[in-house]
Amino acid sequence: MARRYSYDLRMKIFKAVDDGLSIVKACKIFNISRNTIYRWKHLKCETGDIKAKPYGPAKGYNAKIDLKEFEELIINHHDKAKELSIILGNRLQRTRINYYRKLLGYTYKKNSFSF
Numbered sequence: 001m002a003r004r005y006s007y008d009l010r011m012k013i014f015k016a017v018d019d020g021l022s023i024v025k026a027c028k029i030f031n032i033s034r035n036t037i038y039r040w041k042h043l044k045c046e047t048g049d050i051k052a053k054p055y056g057p058a059k060g061y062n063a064k065i066d067l068k069e070f071e072e073l074i075i076n077h078h079d080k081a082k083e084l085s086i087i088l089g090n091r092l093q094r095t096r097i098n099y100y101r102k103l104l105g106y107t108y109k110k111n112s113f114s115f
Contacts, residue, residue, distance in 0.1 A: 081101075
């Protein structure tokens with residue numbers, strides 16, 4: 001992934017544009033695209049500042065479960081992934097349930113669920 005432009009450079013560009021330099025000329029002088037300046041302008045309108053947004057892994061909900069408790073649920077409910085999802089309070093999707101099931105060593109057979 002490309003590196004972000006520094007905050008100092010962003011401030012220099014905005015100061016030059018605020019002082020009357022056109023965006024097209026600023027693009028040529030600072031060697032950046034017009035779209036970048038327009039995106040920064042939009043960011044300034046939204047947040048009030050032109051700092052770069054942080055990037056990295058998503059900050060979503062990371063569902064961690066107790067594997068012993070989960071194994072008991074599997075033994076009691078066998079291959080009912082949809083019901084397991086409801087029992088766990090919709091914390092896990094069916095695909096994630098199948099992942100944990102495989103992690104514990106439980107697999108599907110052709111006709112039934114086996115250990």
